[in-house]
Amino acid sequence: MSIRQISSFAAGEWIAPGAGARAIASAITGEVIASAGNSALDVQSMLDHARDVGGPALRAMTFHDRARMLKALGQHLNANKQALYDISFDTGATQSDHMIDIDGGIGTMFVFASKGRREMPDDHVFLDGELEQLGRTGTFMGQHICTPLHGVAVHINAFNFPVWGMLEKLAPTLLAGVPAIVKPATNSCYVTELAVKLMLESSILPEGALQFVSGGLGDMLDRLGMQDVVSFTGSADTALLLRSNKTILENSVRFVAEQDSLNASILGPDAEPGTPEFDLFIKEVSREMTAKAGQKCTAIRRIIAPQAQVDAVIEALSERLAKTVIGDPRLEGTRMGALVSNGQKQDVLAKAALIGSEAERVFGDPENFEVVGADAGKGAFLPPMLFHCANPDTAQRVHDTEAFGPVSTVMGYRDLDHAVEIAKRGQGSLVASVITHDPAVARQVAIGAGAYHGRIYINDRVSMKESTGHGSPLPHLVHGGPGRAGGGEEMGGVRGVKHYMQRTAIQGSPDMLSAIGNRWVPGATEIEAPAHPFTRKFGELRIGETLHTAAREVTMADIEHFAEFTGDTFYAHMDDGAAKRNPFFPGRVAHGYLLLSFAAGLFVEPNEGPVLANTGLDSLRFMKPVSAGDSIRVRLTVKHKTPRNDEYGEVRWHVTLTNQDSEKVAEYELLTMNAF
Known part of the structure; x- marks a missing residue:
């Protein structure tokens, strides 16, 4: 070779x-x-x-x-x-x-x-x-x-x-x-x-x-x-x-x-044998013990179950582990391969012996197990080993010793607070899971154990078909944990x-911040649009390019028609006395969404052009009520541009509505897709 x-x-x-x-x-x-x-x-x-x-x-x-x-x-x-x-x-x-x-x-x-x-x-x-x-x-x-x-x-x-x-x-x-x-x-x-x-x-x-x-x-x-x-x-x-x-x-x-991370999985008190959650728990623990031969930083090392269910967990888990075919990983029927090296095998055995000083091995004999298609004496093979710790409150090694292989320990809890305390004895881990169909149980574990774990994975009959598993860190979410888990946070998207x-704090005028961030800041210089901005392609629009519209008066007839047309007859729009008793209104006022509709009517260019779609709005705020007889006008500014593909990009517009006294009545960000 x-x-x-x-x-x-x-x-x-x-x-x-x-x-x-x-x-x-x-x-x-x-x-x-x-x-x-x-x-x-x-x-x-x-x-x-x-x-x-x-x-x-x-x-x-x-x-x-x-x-x-x-x-x-x-x-x-x-x-x-x-x-x-x-x-x-x-x-x-x-x-x-x-x-x-x-x-x-x-x-x-x-x-x-x-x-x-x-x-x-x-x-x-x-x-x-x-x-x-x-x-x-x-x-x-x-x-x-x-x-x-x-x-x-x-x-x-x-x-x-x-x-x-x-x-x-x-x-x-x-x-x-x-x-x-x-x-x-x-x-x-x-x-x-x-x-x-x-x-x-x-x-x-x-x-x-x-x-x-x-x-x-x-x-x-x-x-x-x-x-x-x-x-x-x-x-x-x-x-x-x-x-x-x-x-x-x-x-x-x-x-x-x-x-290092002594991750725990908690079987909820509601998840009794015969429930989907109990079966799910056994499946999850078995998978985490055998995938990568237990050589996963997120593998379940401590199995925390209600004291009344400990024997049932040991029996069901032992039965499932017994079906695990150990052997040459190149063979199709093999379900668990070898550890990465014989040195790693010896390390796992040494750590398992430490755990065994406080817990009884109830499944898996490293001196007597079958290996298919390979020589167990030459390769780095071990069987799954399951321990039972009868006294998790006085034990120490089961809470501080990570055998980085197919090794896990079952321990019982008296009540949910006790389960949380056992989980916390790991002194910080990457992940803890709770298998329960009771939201109150999930909340209690999250609040009680959250400070000790980088991730809390909750699964039940509702989410089990789509869930990715206790041991699967996802790039969308942080991967790390406090204390002995290292205090880090990898991945987690942005x-x-x-x-x-x-991270740097930038201070200055709106123009300075606009230039640095390439995003228009309210108060920065506005650029007069050479034509209606909705007639200009994505690449032609400049950050800060602004349209100021004419004014439009809001009448009582407008308010009443909008209420009848939409069915929005909230009292502030229809009952003058009730509106005046409200600390926010001087009397009957225009609907906020009526103002947004009028704003669109003021700034939209109706003809076919580079604006392909309105995809939404963000950060909408209504700042001052508008009464019948008031007028509104709109300032529309190109705030930011983001290409999406070779055909179009997203334009983020800053929209401000002001009344006849130049007071802000509403503000939001409009999103459109514009052709290149």
Whole structure:
């Protein structure tokens, strides 16, 4: 068998393993299949290449450019994922495990690509939050903005997800406009290397945007500065060692960690045997114990059930686990493969022994189990092991020891408050789940345990068909947790992108803020439209371009006709005495939606033109009532423009209605789709 040489990609060149290289064994056979690592890597040239070449190239692109880049990368990986499947079996993973890792990672890239186009501007500045008026008249304003850091993101990933673990960090990093140096765990780095090669060979990425280290980082962390980021996934001990680095501390280098986590799942008191929730609970726990051979940071380690249901849970779970076929992951019938290495197997056995000092093993004998199609003595195989802790209040090891494999412990609770207290004893985790059909139970757990968990997953008969599972982090939501889980928040849509950007408070006049954010701010200079703005194409419209309409008087006949026509006969519009008794109205007033209708009649250009559709309005506020005899006029201003495809883009208009005394009576933002 030829030994694969897993190279590093540094400063634009592939560098073969050299001094300090490590042998990598197959999880299935125990035979050496690859070699990785080179202690002679010039890490400073890698950092310089990222900062001086990759960073400027990425920052020259807009968020939408980078989002399109992510989509193209995802499509390229998707077209070539069979090669990633084929090479991943030696990690011990089954085909269904590959789909979690490879398809999950590609899907994460697609989500960030979509969010980048929909939730971020086609610009270089991201506006964070609303405007703040800092002066009485509105000539001095404040706004938070986010811009890309001018450094490099160093990604240190765990062995269990060689593709997803890389892509879930890489997607928000590249979308932010920051280059990355990826360092996977050596045991499975050959899978990551292939994924990196596929992306680089696609020529989609600008030079310097992505580099790859197989093996150790050397003294790279000693060379980081205040513009750099370290994003780490792994053990709490390693995280502590890395984040304690003197340079990282001195330079306040951002450190995002996702580490050890003793995740819990709570069976609700209502979920008795025979209910859909009980069956769902057993299915979820079994899946989390056996998927990736239990090597998931989100796997269920503590099974918390009503004391009266503990025996039923053990019986049902043991019966289901007994059906799990363990063996060569390349075989179609295999349901659980091997751990990533024999070293990892020994670590799990040692941790299981610690748990066993406080809990009884009720299922799974590591000395006596069947392996199909492989030699259990040579490969890194273990059976699912289920423990029962009869005294979770006095136990310690079951709450602080993570056996990173197919190991979990059942424990009973007296009441729901007790269940929450048991869950909290994990001292912070990535996820806790509660399987219940009782909303009151879900609320009590969320309030009681929320501060200790990054995610709370609730499932029942209603959501079970669509739910993604206890152990599936989604790119839309944050992935991380407090305390021993690392205190980080990866992914989370645009929240994850902000880890690689600097938030800056900008203060100045409306014109200054409009120029910086490329978004018109009320009070900024208005540009007189050369023609009605609804006759101008998307590309012709300028930010700040404004239309001032003529006035229209609102009559009592208008109010009464609108009430009769719509059926809206609310007393403030129809009963003068009742309206006057209301502290907000001087008497009968016009309907707010009547004013919006009149506003549209004042500013709309009725003929066919580049405005294709009105897609909604945001931030509607009614500020002052309008009585019969008052008149209104409209100011319509181009606030912001966002391309959507090659045919049309979204125009956000700032609309202000004023009365005959120039007082604001209503304000909102109108959204239209305009042709290019």
